[in-house]
Amino acid sequence: MKPATTLTALCAATTAISALQPFSPSALCSDAPRPNIVIIIADDLGYGDLGCYGAKPRNIPTPNIDRLAAQSLRFTTGYATSATCTPSRYSLLTGEYAWRKKVHILNGDAALILDPARPTLASFLKTAGYTTALVGKWHLGIGNGRSTLDFNTEIKPGPLETGFDTAFFIPATVDRVPCVFIDGHRVANLDPADPIAVSYGKKIPGSDPLGSDHPELLKYRANSQHNKTIVNGISRIGYMSGGQTARWVDEDIAATLTKHATDFIATNAANQKPFFLYLGTHDPHVPRWPAARFRGKSGVGIRGDAIMQFDWTVGEVLAALERAGVAQNTLLIITSDNGPILDDGYDDGATQANGDHKPAGGLRGWKYQRYEGGTRVPLIVNWPARITPGVSDAMVSLMDLYPSFAAILNRPYPAKAGRDGMDVSDALLGKTKTSPRTSIVQDGMGNVLALRDGDWKFIPANARKTADKSKRDDKPKNENEGSGANTGSGTRVAEDLLFNLATDPAETKNLAAKNPQKLAELRAKLDAIRNTTK
Numbered sequence: 001m002k003p004a005t006t007l008t009a010l011c012a013a014t015t016a017i018s019a020l021q022p023f024s025p026s027a028l029c030s031d032a033p034r035p036n037i038v039i040i041i042a043d044d045l046g047y048g049d050l051g052c053y054g055a056k057p058r059n060i061p062t063p064n065i066d067r068l069a070a071q072s073l074r075f076t077t078g079y080a081t082s083a084t085c086t087p088s089r090y091s092l093l094t095g096e097y098a099w100r101k102k103v104h105i106l107n108g109d110a111a112l113i114l115d116p117a118r119p120t121l122a123s124f125l126k127t128a129g130y131t132t133a134l135v136g137k138w139h140l141g142i143g144n145g146r147s148t149l150d151f152n153t154e155i156k157p158g159p160l161e162t163g164f165d166t167a168f169f170i171p172a173t174v175d176r177v178p179c180v181f182i183d184g185h186r187v188a189n190l191d192p193a194d195p196i197a198v199s200y201g202k203k204i205p206g207s208d209p210l211g212s213d214h215p216e217l218l219k220y221r222a223n224s225q226h227n228k229t230i231v232n233g234i235s236r237i238g239y240m241s242g243g244q245t246a247r248w249v250d251e252d253i254a255a256t257l258t259k260h261a262t263d264f265i266a267t268n269a270a271n272q273k274p275f276f277l278y279l280g281t282h283d284p285h286v287p288r289w290p291a292a293r294f295r296g297k298s299g300v301g302i303r304g305d306a307i308m309q310f311d312w313t314v315g316e317v318l319a320a321l322e323r324a325g326v327a328q329n330t331l332l333i334i335t336s337d338n339g340p341i342l343d344d345g346y347d348d349g350a351t352q353a354n355g356d357h358k359p360a361g362g363l364r365g366w367k368y369q370r371y372e373g374g375t376r377v378p379l380i381v382n383w384p385a386r387i388t389p390g391v392s393d394a395m396v397s398l399m400d401l402y403p404s405f406a407a408i409l410n411r412p413y414p415a416k417a418g419r420d421g422m423d424v425s426d427a428l429l430g431k432t433k434t435s436p437r438t439s440i441v442q443d444g445m446g447n448v449l450a451l452r453d454g455d456w457k458f459i460p461a462n463a464r465k466t467a468d469k470s471k472r473d474d475k476p477k478n479e480n481e482g483s484g485a486n487t488g489s490g491t492r493v494a495e496d497l498l499f500n501l502a503t504d505p506a507e508t509k510n511l512a513a514k515n516p517q518k519l520a521e522l523r524a525k526l527d528a529i530r531n532t533t534k
C-alpha cells in the first residue's frame with residue numbers, strides 16, 4: 001500500500017485497514033489514523049549488534065529482527081540522547097534532553113524523576129485514547145523521595161502516575177537490588193511474611209551472602225561495585241534481604257517479560273481502543289544469564305547469547321501482532337537506549353569471546369561515552385500499512401518520537417512536554433529522505449556533552465591535558481579499549497575534538513587545529529543549546 005497523502009486517501013486507506021480490525025472507520029476518518037504503537041527498547045544493544053546492521057550470523061544470528069528490518073524503514077542515523085540508561089529513557093518519554101535536569105543513572109530505591117504534572121509520551125497517548133502499558137525495564141525512579149522507599153507497601157508515584165494504565169516492570173536494572181518485578185504499585189509475588197529490605201549504603205543485617213565474601217557461590221565474579229548481595233548466583237549493586245518468593249530468576253526474565261507483552265497485545269487487539277506498548281528488555285545488559293536454550297549458542301559468548309534472546313523476544317512480539325491481526329496497523333519500533341559495552345562489571349567472558357564482532361559497528365566508543373558508539377543506535381520502524389521498506393539516512397533522535405507521534409495522530413503536542421524533541425514524522429514514515437533535525441547533543445556519563453551538527457562532530461575538552469596517558473582519551477582507540485566497568489572511562493577528553501563524520505565516521509582524525517572557525521561555530525552552537533531555557 002502506498003502512503004496516503006491526502007485526507008481522502010487516508011480515510012480510504014484506513015477504511016481498508018479497518019476491515020481487518022475492529023476500529024470504526026468513521027472514528028478513524030474524523031481524526032488521523034491511530035495505529036497501535038509498540039516500542040521495543042533493548043538495553044545496551046550497539047549499532048553493530050544486529051545482522052541488519054552488519055553483525056555476522058556466525059557471531060550473532062538475529063533472524064527475526066533481520067526479517068523485520070527488510071520489511072521496515074531502517075535508520076542509519078538514529079540516536080538515543082544519552083550514552084546511559086536513565087537519561088536516555090527520560091528523553092524518550094519526555095521529549096527533553098535529560099541533561100537539562102541533570103538526570104543520571106538511578107539506583108533501585110531512587111525517587112521518580114518524571115514530573116507527573118508534565119505529560120509524558122505515555123500520558124499523551126492515553127489522552128489520545130490509547131490503552132498504555134509498560135513491560136520491563138523502567139529505571140526512572142519510583143516513590144516521592146520524601147521518605148525511604150518501602151517495597152512492602154504501595155509504591156508510588158511511578159509508571160501508573162505518569163501515563164501507563166498497567167505496568168509490570170523492573171524498577172532499575174537487573175544488576176541492582178531489589179531483584180523483583182513490580183506489578184502496578186506492588187512487588188509481584190511478595191510474601192508479606194518475608195518483607196523486603198533494600199540498602200545502597202550499609203549492609204543489611206540478615207541479608208543474603210555477598211559476592212565479595214562468597215565468590216564460590218557465584219556464576220561469575222564481579223567488580224567491587226557489583227559484588228554485594230547474591231541473588232540467583234549473581235552478585236548485585238546494593239544490599240537486599242527478604243522477598244524470596246518475589247525474586248526474579250535471571251534465565252526466566254526475558255520469557256516473563258515477553259509473556260506479559262504478548263498477553264497485553266492479545267488482550268487489547270480486540271478492543272476498540274488502539275494500544276501503546278513500551279517493552280524495555282533487560283537484554284543484553286549485564287548481568288547476562290539468558291535462558292539455557294540460548295546459552296552457548298552465539299559465536300561470541302554470553303553477550304551474543306543475550307542478543308539472540310532479544311531477537312527471540314522481537315520474534316514473539318511480531319508473532320503476537322500477526323496472530324491478533326493487528327500487525328498491518330501497528331507502528332513498531334525496535335531500538336536501544338544507548339551503545340554497547342562488553343565488560344560492565346562482571347567477569348562473564350564477553351570481552352574474551354568477542355572475536356571479530358564489532359558491537360558498535362565500527363563506530364568509535366561505547367556506552368557512557370560521547371563518541372558515536374555511545375549514542376548512535378539501531379532504529380527500525382515498521383508500519384506495513386503506511387511505511388515503504390528501505391534504508392534512511394535521516395537524522396532522528398528517540399526523543400523525537402513523542403512530537404512525531406503527536407503529528408502522526410494530528411493532535412497538538414502538549415505545551416508542558418519537553419521542547420527538545422522535533423517532529424520528524426515525515427522522515428520516520430519515509431515520506432522524506434532528510435530530517436528537520438540536523439544537529440543533536442550527545443550526552444555522556446556525568447552529563448558531559450558533545451554536538452553533532454550536520455557531518456561535523458564536536459567533543460569539548462573536559463580534562464586537563466596530562467602526561468599520564470591513563471587519564472587521556474584524545475587518541476584513537478581500538479574497538480575494545482574503553483570498555484570499562486561503570487567507570488565512565490572514555491568520557492574524559494583532554495583536547496577539543498572535531499571530526500568530520502562524512503569522511504571519518506570512526507572519529508579518528510581530530511581536525512580541531514586545522515578548523516578553528518568550525519570549532520568555534522560548534523562550540524557556540526552547543527553553548528546556545530545548553531543555555532537555552534526550555
Ligand SMILES: [Ca+2]
Nearest residue numbers: 043044085337
Ligand atoms: Ca542501557
